[in-house]
Amino acid sequence: MEQLLNRICVAKFDELPENLGRRVHVGEGNLEIAIFKLANGNIKAIENRCPHKGGVLSEGIVSGELVFCPMHDWKISTCDGKAQGPDIGCVKTYKVEVEDNDVYLLIEK
Amino acid sequence: MKKQKIVLIGNGMAGIRAVEEILKLAPNRFKITVFGSEPYPNYNRIQLSKVLQGDTEVADITLNTWEWYEENGILLYPGETVIEIDTDNQIVSTDKKRQVKYDKLIMATGSDPFMLPLPGIDKEGVTAFRNIKDCELMISASENYKKAVVIGGGLLGLEAARGLLNLGMQVDVVHLSDCLMERQLDKTAGKMLQKELENQGMNFLLEKQSAEITGLDRVEGLKFKDGEEVKADLVVMAVGIKPNVTLANESGIQVNRGIIVNDYLETTVPNVFAVGECAEHREMVYGLVAPLYQQGLEMAKRICGIDSEGYQGSVLSTQLKVSGVDVFSAGEINEDEDTKSVRVFDDWLGVYKKVLVKEGKITGAVLFGDTQDGTRLLSLINKKAAIEEYMDNARSEETGLDLIASMPDEEIICGCNGVTKCSIVEAINTQGLTTFEQVKGCTNASRSCGGCRSLVTDLLAYTVGDAFEQNQKESICGCTTLSKDEVIEEIKDKGLSHTREVMHVLGWKSEEGCSKCRPALNYYLGMLNPLEYKDEKESRYVNERLRANIQKDGTYGVVPRMYGGVTNSTDLRKIADVADKYDVKLIKVTGGQRIDLLGVKKEDLPSIWAELDMPSGAAYSKGLRTVKTCVGADFCRFGTSDSIGLGTKMEKKFEGMNAPHKVKMSVSACPRNCAEGGIKDVGVIGLDGEYEIYVGGNAGTHMRQADLLAKVKTEEEVIEMTAAFLQYYRETANYLDRTSVWVERLGIEHIQTYLSDEKMFKELNQRMDESLSIVQDGWKEVLESETMVRDLYQNVNIPAGSN
Ligand code: SRM
Ligand SMILES: Cc1cc2nc3c(=O)[nH]c(=O)nc-3n(C[C@H](O)[C@H](O)[C@H](O)COP(=O)(O)OP(=O)(O)OC[C@H]3O[C@@H](n4cnc5c(N)ncnc54)[C@H](O)[C@@H]3O)c2cc1C
Ligand code: SF4
Ligand code: FES
Numbered sequence: 001m002e003q004l005l006n007r008i009c010v011a012k013f014d015e016l017p018e019n020l021g022r023r024v025h026v027g028e029g030n031l032e033i034a035i036f037k038l039a040n041g042n043i044k045a046i047e048n049r050c051p052h053k054g055g056v057l058s059e060g061i062v063s064g065e066l067v068f069c070p071m072h073d074w075k076i077s078t079c080d081g082k083a084q085g086p087d088i089g090c091v092k093t094y095k096v097e098v099e100d101n102d103v104y105l106l107i108e109k
Numbered sequence: 110m111k112k113q114k115i116v117l118i119g120n121g122m123a124g125i126r127a128v129e130e131i132l133k134l135a136p137n138r139f140k141i142t143v144f145g146s147e148p149y150p151n152y153n154r155i156q157l158s159k160v161l162q163g164d165t166e167v168a169d170i171t172l173n174t175w176e177w178y179e180e181n182g183i184l185l186y187p188g189e190t191v192i193e194i195d196t197d198n199q200i201v202s203t204d205k206k207r208q209v210k211y212d213k214l215i216m217a218t219g220s221d222p223f224m225l226p227l228p229g230i231d232k233e234g235v236t237a238f239r240n241i242k243d244c245e246l247m248i249s250a251s252e253n254y255k256k257a258v259v260i261g262g263g264l265l266g267l268e269a270a271r272g273l274l275n276l277g278m279q280v281d282v283v284h285l286s287d288c289l290m291e292r293q294l295d296k297t298a299g300k301m302l303q304k305e306l307e308n309q310g311m312n313f314l315l316e317k318q319s320a321e322i323t324g325l326d327r328v329e330g331l332k333f334k335d336g337e338e339v340k341a342d343l344v345v346m347a348v349g350i351k352p353n354v355t356l357a358n359e360s361g362i363q364v365n366r367g368i369i370v371n372d373y374l375e376t377t378v379p380n381v382f383a384v385g386e387c388a389e390h391r392e393m394v395y396g397l398v399a400p401l402y403q404q405g406l407e408m409a410k411r412i413c414g415i416d417s418e419g420y421q422g423s424v425l426s427t428q429l430k431v432s433g434v435d436v437f438s439a440g441e442i443n444e445d446e447d448t449k450s451v452r453v454f455d456d457w458l459g460v461y462k463k464v465l466v467k468e469g470k471i472t473g474a475v476l477f478g479d480t481q482d483g484t485r486l487l488s489l490i491n492k493k494a495a496i497e498e499y500m501d502n503a504r505s506e507e508t509g510l511d512l513i514a515s516m517p518d519e520e521i522i523c524g525c526n527g528v529t530k531c532s533i534v535e536a537i538n539t540q541g542l543t544t545f546e547q548v549k550g551c552t553n554a555s556r557s558c559g560g561c562r563s564l565v566t567d568l569l570a571y572t573v574g575d576a577f578e579q580n581q582k583e584s585i586c587g588c589t590t591l592s593k594d595e596v597i598e599e600i601k602d603k604g605l606s607h608t609r610e611v612m613h614v615l616g617w618k619s620e621e622g623c624s625k626c627r628p629a630l631n632y633y634l635g636m637l638n639p640l641e642y643k644d645e646k647e648s649r650y651v652n653e654r655l656r657a658n659i660q661k662d663g664t665y666g667v668v669p670r671m672y673g674g675v676t677n678s679t680d681l682r683k684i685a686d687v688a689d690k691y692d693v694k695l696i697k698v699t700g701g702q703r704i705d706l707l708g709v710k711k712e713d714l715p716s717i718w719a720e721l722d723m724p725s726g727a728a729y730s731k732g733l734r735t736v737k738t739c740v741g742a743d744f745c746r747f748g749t750s751d752s753i754g755l756g757t758k759m760e761k762k763f764e765g766m767n768a769p770h771k772v773k774m775s776v777s778a779c780p781r782n783c784a785e786g787g788i789k790d791v792g793v794i795g796l797d798g799e800y801e802i803y804v805g806g807n808a809g810t811h812m813r814q815a816d817l818l819a820k821v822k823t824e825e826e827v828i829e830m831t832a833a834f835l836q837y838y839r840e841t842a843n844y845l846d847r848t849s850v851w852v853e854r855l856g857i858e859h860i861q862t863y864l865s866d867e868k869m870f871k872e873l874n875q876r877m878d879e880s881l882s883i884v885q886d887g888w889k890e891v892l893e894s895e896t897m898v899r900d901l902y903q904n905v906n907i908p909a910g911s912n
Contacts, residue, residue, distance in 0.1 A: 010905045017896075019621075019647040023711070023904040035905075039621060053168060056663040059651040061624045068624035070651035070659060086553045088174055105907075 021058030034058035044078035051089025112140040116211035120145025123385025123401040124217025130409030148188035161272025194360035220350035220386040229322030251276035254342030262289040266347035271431045293427040298477040367394040372419030374408035399524030437483035440490040441473030484564035523554035586625035629844035639880035652729035656887040667706040668728035673738040673756035674702030701735035718888040725887040736760040737775040739783035748778035750795030765884030769842040790848040805852030813849040816857040836877040
């Protein structure tokens with residue numbers, strides 16, 4: 001099935017600080033996305049609710065591709081959204097595109 | 110080939126464990142359906158004790174998440190009870206009128222708590238201690254009632270009693286025998302245990318037979334056979350369990366005490382298995398997890414058609430999960446004519462060890478006070494070792510390793526979480542683990558009761574061999590083998606100046622470190638070079654980075670500074686105005702003599718601070734929090750000095766100071782000590798003509814009474830002594846050690862001697878002043894920097910339907 005995606009500019013690449021997350025609120029509902037600029041310059045976007053107890057991941061310490069949840073220190077991969085062992089759980093990941101200096105987030109319509 | 114259908118009745122620890130074993134042995138062979146009466150996924154029942162004791166929460170004890178069932182293609186019917194088994198047509202039926210066919214049926218229905226058939230048993234406020242519901246009932250009772258009575262002085266009863274004490278209730282424990290845990294402990298250990306628990310606040314009513322539960326709708330008391338009566342708002346029945354065999358019995362499966370099974374966990378009816386507390390194997394019914402897990406494995410092999418010698422029965426070992434009490438027992442506990450025993454009894458230290466020997470072989474053990482040998486003894490008992498093997502102290506270390514070597518791969522090391530020897534060894538080898546904490550983190554071994562710690566450590570030593578010894582010093586975290594002192598030495602020697610450089614030059618295992626080492630390195634670097642180091646926001650924990658305390662829902666708390674706990678109408682008005690304007694959810698007076706505005710949105714923080722225009726109270730910082738003060742000489746009839754004045758001076762001097770952990774201080778103006786100096790990092794008490802300075806107190810997780818550091822004459826001396834003390838702490842403590850832990854480690858005498866050297870004292874003061882010289886108010890700093898406001902506080906909002 002083809003997915004209908006919205007492509008929305010959410011930040012300027014050079015304004016995003018390295019290893020600090022940013023919260024993106026989507027629409028009126030509860031959907032919140034965390035975007036991270038990793039040390040290697042890649043931008044990652046994941047659901048901003050820890051699978052453990054809903055901690056805001058955008059406020060966690062980022063190391064490599066992992067973010068440590070600020071609530072109880074679960075480790076979540078910003079690439080595939082999976083919690084690292086021994087914890088089990090997963091958050092949604094979102095596609096990001098960078099064009100010139102603009103960072104676009106792709107979310108389902 | 111069509112998949113065979115397995116139906117599991119009972120979504121508990123034994124059943125699900127068995128399913129996990131089956132999935133491991135034959136990943137895609139079966140279609141599995143699970144029925145569970147409880148409306149939760151499989152959870153760690155053992156941990157209910159810890160939930161009740163407040164060490165963990167219900168949400169944290171799930172063993173298999175809903176996703177786990179989904180990912181493994183298991184159809185789970187939670188909150189659904191199987192009420193009928195048609196063994197001829199191989200169909201089960203449930204209370205929701207569902208019918209499911211099976212090729213293999215596993216019964217893992219566990220046990221029911223045994224309820225004494227007393228008059229009044231059905232009154233409100235009478236409960237067992239078996240599941241989440243019971244636990245929640247007790248917790249909510251503790252919010253409204255005061256007096257609990259636990260019937261049963263066994264393992265479960267004592268753990269319940271400890272939990273209820275923690276919940277603030279008064280607790281009587283009623284026990285039929287004259288000795289606690291008489292099935293696991295001998296008299297000596299039982300009495301020692303009783304004394305210890307009495308010290309913890311439990312009250313025991315021994316050799317008492319309950320007769321009646323009194324009260325109208327709700328329980329009001331418990332009457333005994335001898336006519337006596339005690340008051341009770343809550344009665345917890347913990348007198349034992351009975352295997353849940355009704356369904357099996359009604360379905361024509363042979364039961365005795367439990368459902369009768371052979372070594373392959375097969376019942377008397379073809380294709381029906383039973384495992385766990387409901388099963389009876391060689392006339393034994395087990396009530397602990399480790400044997401149930403062994404059963405699960407053997408049953409799984411059978412179901413998957415793998416040859417094995419089957420389940421051979423288990424030796425039981427017991428550990429009580431009550432903090433501050435170490436008891437262990439395994440195998441036989443009481444002597445008879447044929448047994449001899451080896452005993453050590455140290456009344457002074459409260460240590461008792463007894464090892465039972467029959468025909469030269471170890472058959473049982475009871476330990477109290479020091480249970481380090483527990484797991485080793487259990488293994489020795491299991492392999493029927495000769496007593497010499499335990500006694501030979503000189504060889505004891507080697508023996509531990511020999512023992513590990515001789516253990517079969519499938520032996521369970523951690524009973525609570527069912528972690529086997531081979532899975533630990535595999536994790537150590539494939540993930541290059543070198544410390545106990547890493548093994549715990551990666552395998553879950555020792556994550557529940559902690560009883561297997563020494564065995565896990567032995568296994569680690571055995572697996573990594575020579576590399577082991579050098580790794581056992583306390584490294585900063587899993588990313589490095591270096592200790593804090595070594596890292597600090599290297600930073601100084603090599604002149605390292607930021608965290609990445611430290612990690613790179615010192616060969617960190619992960620390029621960017623982790624949430625443990627990054628904040629620590631950031632602190633050490635700043636402490637060593639206060640004037641030049643640029644603090645790394647991205648290496649700070651959330652509260653410090655955002656200068657506010659994060660709440661469970663992602664909002665924040667704002668605590669402005671009120672020097673010495675003194676405020677005025679202008680500040681109060683500002684606080685009130687801000688609270689109204691920003692719709693603050695709660696205004697609360699904190700335990701630190703100031704006001705907390707709770708439930709603030711992150712993006713509102715900068716404007717709130719700007720409008721408050723008060724200094725930050727740094728309620729988030731690893732550094733100075735508050736200086737609490739008492740009323741003092743200006744008003745109080747007992748006051749000898751100006752405690753508010755001195756407290757305010759101290760707060761103004763040290764505000765903004767970074768430290769390995771938070772620092773709380775207080776000043777009282779007489780020995781009544783209304784500002785609680787005995788539990789502060791620094792507590793000053795003004796006496797007539799002098800001040801006493803107490804240090805290393807803590808009222809947090811591990812209470813510690815402060816030690817007297819010095820007596821001095823003037824306010825200036827108080828401040829200098831405090832500065833020297835704190836600077837020494839800043840320079841030598843491990844990151845995240847409070848002064849209480851640090852004082853304990855160094856010893857107060859050592860600190861006194863160190864500070865009595867005039868030169869040192871002066872230099873410490875100078876270095877403290879240097880580091881304070883660059884302090885900026887936490888909130889002002891943010892408000893003055895547009896990038897900080899943008900990077901840290903601004904969210905992006907995408908309106909609905911945008912494109
Ligand atoms: C606000 C306050 C409770 C209150 O309303 O009274 C509070 C709130 C928190 N405390 Fe506390 N503590 C508060 C006084 C205390 C006290 C009492 C005191 O200071 O007089 C103690 C025991 C005394 C002590 O520290 O020795 C205390 C011992 C702790 C501990 C355990 C520290 C320890 O060494 O064991 C933690 C955990 C930690 O810091 O790692 C903690 C952690 C916390 C945190 C920050 C939990 C967290 O990390 O999210 C709480 C934030 C709640 C929130 O949602 O914002 N809180 N906390 C108090 C703030 C005082 C202030 O004005 O700054
Ligand atoms: C507070 C507490 C502390 C404990 N501490 C320890 C400890 O420290 N160490 C230790 O080893 N053990 C401990 N135990 C014991 C341990 O928890 C049990 O031995 C273990 O949970 C038993 O597992 P089980 O799967 O056989 O039974 P259970 O975990 O009881 O699972 C059986 C499940 O089957 C369900 N069920 C029953 N009949 C049906 C039906 N007809 N249809 C559908 N579902 C049904 C039940 O609702 C239940 O959820 C403790 C127990 C408690 C209560
Ligand atoms: S405020 Fe303190 S005591 Fe209360 S729940 Fe939070 S950490 Fe625990
Ligand atoms: S909410 Fe993320 S670790 Fe608990």
